[in-house]
Amino acid sequence: MAIVSPSADLAALLTFLIICLIHRCGAGGYDAEFYHPVILIPGFTCPNLEARLTDAYAPSLPRCGAFKGKGWFPLWKNTSDLVRQDYVPCFDEQMRLVYDPTLKDYRNLPGVETRVPDFGSAHGFTSKNDSSRTPTCLTRVREELELLGYRDGKTLFGAPYDPRHAPPLPGQPSKVYSDYFARVKDLVERASRKNQNRPVILVAHSFGGKVILGFVNRTPMPWRKKFIKHLVLVSPTPPEGFMGVLTNLASGPSFLVPSVPPLLLRPMWRTFASTLLSLPSPMAFGHRPIVITKHRNYSAYDYKDFLTTLGLNTQIVQRVLSMKLRIDPPMVPTTYLNGVGVKTPEQVVYRDGNFDVPPEKVYGDGDGTMNLFSVLAFVKELSRQQQVDIPFKFIEIANATHSDIVVQEHSLKKVMDVILEANR
Ligand SMILES: *[C@@H]1O[C@H](CO)[C@@H](O)[C@H](O)[C@H]1NC(C)=O
Ligand SMILES: *[C@@H]1O[C@H](CO)[C@@H](O)[C@H](O)[C@H]1NC(C)=O
Ligand SMILES: *[C@@H]1O[C@H](CO)[C@@H](O)[C@H](O)[C@H]1NC(C)=O
Ligand SMILES: *[C@@H]1O[C@H](CO)[C@@H](O)[C@H](O)[C@H]1NC(C)=O
Numbered sequence: 072m073a074i075v076s077p078s079a080d081l082a083a084l085l086t087f088l089i090i091c092l093i094h095r096c097g098a099g100g101y102d103a104e105f106y107h108p109v110i111l112i113p114g115f116t117c118p119n120l121e122a123r124l125t126d127a128y129a130p131s132l133p134r135c136g137a138f139k140g141k142g143w144f145p146l147w148k149n150t151s152d153l154v155r156q157d158y159v160p161c162f163d164e165q166m167r168l169v170y171d172p173t174l175k176d177y178r179n180l181p182g183v184e185t186r187v188p189d190f191g192s193a194h195g196f197t198s199k200n201d202s203s204r205t206p207t208c209l210t211r212v213r214e215e216l217e218l219l220g221y222r223d224g225k226t227l228f229g230a231p232y233d234p235r236h237a238p239p240l241p242g243q244p245s246k247v248y249s250d251y252f253a254r255v256k257d258l259v260e261r262a263s264r265k266n267q268n269r270p271v272i273l274v275a276h277s278f279g280g281k282v283i284l285g286f287v288n289r290t291p292m293p294w295r296k297k298f299i300k301h302l303v304l305v306s307p308t309p310p311e312g313f314m315g316v317l318t319n320l321a322s323g324p325s326f327l328v329p330s331v332p333p334l335l336l337r338p339m340w341r342t343f344a345s346t347l348l349s350l351p352s353p354m355a356f357g358h359r360p361i362v363i364t365k366h367r368n369y370s371a372y373d374y375k376d377f378l379t380t381l382g383l384n385t386q387i388v389q390r391v392l393s394m395k396l397r398i399d400p401p402m403v404p405t406t407y408l409n410g411v412g413v414k415t416p417e418q419v420v421y422r423d424g425n426f427d428v429p430p431e432k433v434y435g436d437g438d439g440t441m442n443l444f445s446v447l448a449f450v451k452e453l454s455r456q457q458q459v460d461i462p463f464k465f466i467e468i469a470n471a472t473h474s475d476i477v478v479q480e481h482s483l484k485k486v487m488d489v490i491l492e493a494n495r
Pocket of ligand 2: 329
């Protein structure tokens with residue numbers, strides 16, 4: 072594993088910028104002969120979802136049936152509208168997934184159809200936090216690429232996914248992900264074809280990193296070699312897990328819909344396949360107690376009891392417990408960037424054993440969300456591809472938080488440097 076200092080490869084960047092100057096990249100002049108196409112895969116809250124309610128839908132509240140029979144409408148796009156229009160309980164119901172033990176797969180509630188709009192476009196996903204002054208969701212990366220001359224649909228693309236579903240482990244069925252992976256494969260091939268058969272650069276943030284690794288690892292090796300120039304993983308969700316997964320399951324997600332109490336979203340949250348991924352694993356967290364209550368402590372070995380105590384469906388608990396952690400390096404040139412030096416929860420205390428109140432937190436190192444030891448364990452696994460001379464590089468960025476890493480100037484610049492370098 073190579074840990075690179077922040078100012079690495081300045082010379083290469085300068086060379087690129089000089090070439091860029093000649094080709095007038097920044098001035099709207101676009102040189103198709105120069106760039107590798109880029110596909111953006113954003114974080115968890117960024118993809119949008121549309122829904123269509125059919126006759127089979129039985130709303131629990133009359134007003135939740137308002138859109139029945141009226142075609143597609145945005146279900147997960149603008150969270151301030153959700154709150155203003157008093158649609159949160161309906162949102163909670165219509166977003167839910169149901170686990171079908173016969174199919175061993177997840178589906179929507181009867182009568183609810185969903186789709187991810189704008190697949191293919193780098194403008195096809197949006198931040199859900201209107202009060203945030205800084206644009207999240209790879210928006211700044213997109214803007215920087217556009218300044219360089221990248222154009223949506225020509226050299227620049229986006230691959231939003233349905234964040235409720237989980238990229239499946241080998242042998243697990245997922246209808247939604249089979250369809251998604253097929254679309255990503257088409258998109259990669261189309262992007263390459265449009266650009267003189269140049270291989271693509273995949274740029275993913277957070278959960279998008281997990282999704283795209285799931286994709287890459289399912290493609291045949293010759294296909295990867297032919298179509299993927301470089302994989303840029305920015306704070307990808309490590310399969311070794313992070314504490315936030317537990318607190319979101321126990322007490323509801325605090326980051327999902329601004330101004331809505333996490334407890335209101337908890338019933339919905341617990342039905343998502345994706346929220347059971349990346350539980351803190353024994354591999355990274357060992358035997359240390361990570362959830363502390365008055366009568367019982369839980370370590371990463373105690374999920375059967377912990378998830379049952381929370382009231383999760385036993386079939387789902389079985390499914391979670393049967394999942395084997397398996398990490399395959401992508402076997403394509405890869406750069407992994409992550410923040411460090413930000414205080415990150417690594418143990419939570421529910422003093423009275425009441426999961427409805429936010430826990431006290433004990434902090435360690437990380438990017439505010441991802442625990443550093445988990446990130447380093449993931450890095451170690453991915454770097455195994457260096458044994459067969461496939462480049463892998465890990466770049467730590469001091470004080471960069473999980474979401475700000477693709478927003479703040481100093482870390483954004485490093486992400487852009489990596490994309491430019493990958494273009495060489
Ligand atoms: C969401 O809706 C509010 C109010 O209608 C509007 O001010 C805001 O710009 C919208 N946000 C997005 C991302 O569309
Ligand atoms: C939304 O953005 C504001 C301002 O940056 C921030 O304080 C708040 O925590 C964000 N809310 C969520 C739910 O992420
Ligand atoms: C739980 O862990 C804490 C901190 O490690 C310890 O002080 C406490 O005695 C443990 N409680 C039980 C019930 O094992
Ligand atoms: C990171 O933050 C700490 C504490 O605020 C500060 O002492 C340190 O200089 C910062 N490091 C960098 C590289 O910005």
